[in-house]
Amino acid sequence: MSTTLITGGLVVTAAEEMQADVLIEGGRVVAVVDRNAAVAQSLTADRVLDASGLYVIPGGVDAHTHMDFPFGGTFSSDDFASGTRAAAWGGTTTIVDFAVQTKGHALREGLDTWHAKADGQACVDYAFHMILSDVNEGTLREMDGLVEEGVTSFKMFMAYPGVFYSDDGQILRAMQRTAANGGLAMMHAENGIAIDVLVEQALAAGRTDPRHHGEVRKVLLEAEATHRAIQLARVAGSPLYVVHVSAQEAVAELATARGMDLPVFGETCPQYLYLSTDELAEPDFGGAKYVCSTPLRPAEHQAALWRALRTDDLQVVSTDHCPFCFTGQKDLGKGDFSKIPNGMPGVEHRMDLLHQAVVDGHITRRRWIDIACATPARMFGLYPKKGTLAPGADADIVLYDPHAEQTLSAQTHHMNVDYSAYEGKTLTGRVVTVLSRGETVIDRRTYTGRAGSGQYVPRGICQFLN
Numbered sequence: 001m002s003t004t005l006i007t008g009g010l011v012v013t014a015a016e017e018m019q020a021d022v023l024i025e026g027g028r029v030v031a032v033v034d035r036n037a038a039v040a041q042s043l044t045a046d047r048v049l050d051a052s053g054l055y056v057i058p059g060g061v062d063a064h065t066h067m068d069f070p071f072g073g074t075f076s077s078d079d080f081a082s083g084t085r086a087a088a089w090g091g092t093t094t095i096v097d098f099a100v101q102t103k104g105h106a107l108r109e110g111l112d113t114w115h116a117k118a119d120g121q122a123c124v125d126y127a128f129h130m131i132l133s134d135v136n137e138g139t140l141r142e143m144d145g146l147v148e149e150g151v152t153s154f155k156m157f158m159a160y161p162g163v164f165y166s167d168d169g170q171i172l173r174a175m176q177r178t179a180a181n182g183g184l185a186m187m188h189a190e191n192g193i194a195i196d197v198l199v200e201q202a203l204a205a206g207r208t209d210p211r212h213h214g215e216v217r218k219v220l221l222e223a224e225a226t227h228r229a230i231q232l233a234r235v236a237g238s239p240l241y242v243v244h245v246s247a248q249e250a251v252a253e254l255a256t257a258r259g260m261d262l263p264v265f266g267e268t269c270p271q272y273l274y275l276s277t278d279e280l281a282e283p284d285f286g287g288a289k290y291v292c293s294t295p296l297r298p299a300e301h302q303a304a305l306w307r308a309l310r311t312d313d314l315q316v317v318s319t320d321h322c323p324f325c326f327t328g329q330k331d332l333g334k335g336d337f338s339k340i341p342n343g344m345p346g347v348e349h350r351m352d353l354l355h356q357a358v359v360d361g362h363i364t365r366r367r368w369i370d371i372a373c374a375t376p377a378r379m380f381g382l383y384p385k386k387g388t389l390a391p392g393a394d395a396d397i398v399l400y401d402p403h404a405e406q407t408l409s410a411q412t413h414h415m416n417v418d419y420s421a422y423e424g425k426t427l428t429g430r431v432v433t434v435l436s437r438g439e440t441v442i443d444r445r446t447y448t449g450r451a452g453s454g455q456y457v458p459r460g461i462c463q464f465l466n
């Protein structure tokens with residue numbers, strides 16, 4: 001088996017930072033050796049990567065992506081080939097994508113469809129959650145089998161009536177199932193029934209621009225749904241993970257639940273940390289680029305999200321990567337904001353935007369790795385294979401230059417989408433080299449990966465539950 005030695009870098013994990021060399025054999029980390037230890041001098045390998053001046057960090061784990069995802073009469077514009085390549089460019093080496101159950105169809109059918117989309121296409125590893133769109137007796141029975149085979153989390157929607165929506169009875173039943181089978185209930189927490197009333201009223205009054213998407217999807221309707229999801233999970237005895245939290249008031253609901261030691265977890269996304277309703281208000285339909293749900297909020301919510309990431313009231317930052325091109329996709333909603341496909345691109349920039357948060361003093365370096373690598377891996381049963389650098393872990397490793405400057409732009413990004421949500425934004429820090437199970441997929445900023453080298457990873461159950 002060939003060996004690789006990464007020398008000279010600062011190894012950063014969620015738990016520690018040390019000047020150390022990393023020895024890889026057969027796609028796995030076999031040793032992380034303190035550079036001051038005598039044994040470090042005698043390490044040899046077939047290949048040596050010089051990481052002097054760089055951080056050596058675990059590959060990112062993005063626990064929320066939507067490749068080739070059907071929404072609003074179109075499909076997200078990245079498939080598993082282009083989306084995982086962009087992920088690799090940005091130092092993410094594992095994605096957890098959402099397989100979709102179509103109404104009237106079995107979970108198995110949806111899962112098979114997602115395996116077929118990803119098989120032979122991905123250049124980094126991937127796993128699946130399952131979206132429940134039709135909770136019935138058959139669905140409930142199938143959930144147990146999915147947990148057994150490594151699809152251990154189930155997303156439901158309190159939003160999008162008539163599409164992905166589940167009512168409270170369906171949600172309660174599915175949560176009773178996750179309480180019994182070890183699965184994790186994931187929730188899109190927005191009161192979609194009330195939102196649809198406000199959408200109808202806004203359109204009738206001629207308020208059709210993208211900014212009205214943010215106005216009808218009220219903070220209180222995110223907070224109310226978050227509260228309701230928590231109470232339903234308590235009644236069922238199920239763990240709960242609330243996705244894409246954007247509102248300060250929703251964070252407060254999570255904090256209260258966690259203060260009661262309930263198994264309740266929350267995720268936010270870079271767009272809620274860096275963008276706001278100011279972007280949604282861009283003129284000439286430009287706001288459509290920022291239409292996602294939950295929506296971008298007024299900028300004052302950002303401080304609460306950063307604080308919650310520090311205090312562990314929020315545990316994970318994922319991207320909710322769900323790109324739609326401005327031309328030909330977002331413009332389906334010209335003259336009616338409710339027809340703009342919901343979602344934003346981001347899989348390429350999460351690690352960098354969160355490193356910028358280290359530079360800006362929002363979080364520490366170790367917390368960066370915690371919320372972007374270690375905790376998502378633990379949350380979704382992938383740790384310590386993914387999310388850390390330790391003997392036995394997959395050699396998913398990023399050599400990261402903390403001093404390099406970059407400017408984000410649609411001209412230079414690798415996502416298959418015709419705009420950048422961060423056009424012109426300058427960041428300090430950049431991915432240099434990326435290994436996926438020991439194979440180099442980015443070599444000093446050249447793509448050397450291969451569609452099909454990424455493997456499907458069956459997951460265990462959430463590792464935060466006793």
Ligand SMILES: NC(=O)NCCC(=O)O
Nearest residue numbers: 292293294320322342343
């Ligand atoms: N978030 C979003 O706007 N689109 C993707 C689907 C979802 O996560 O709700």
Ligand SMILES: [Zn+2]
Nearest residue numbers: 188243244293
């Ligand atoms: Zn959602």
Ligand SMILES: [Zn+2]
Nearest residue numbers: 064066320322
């Ligand atoms: Zn999503």
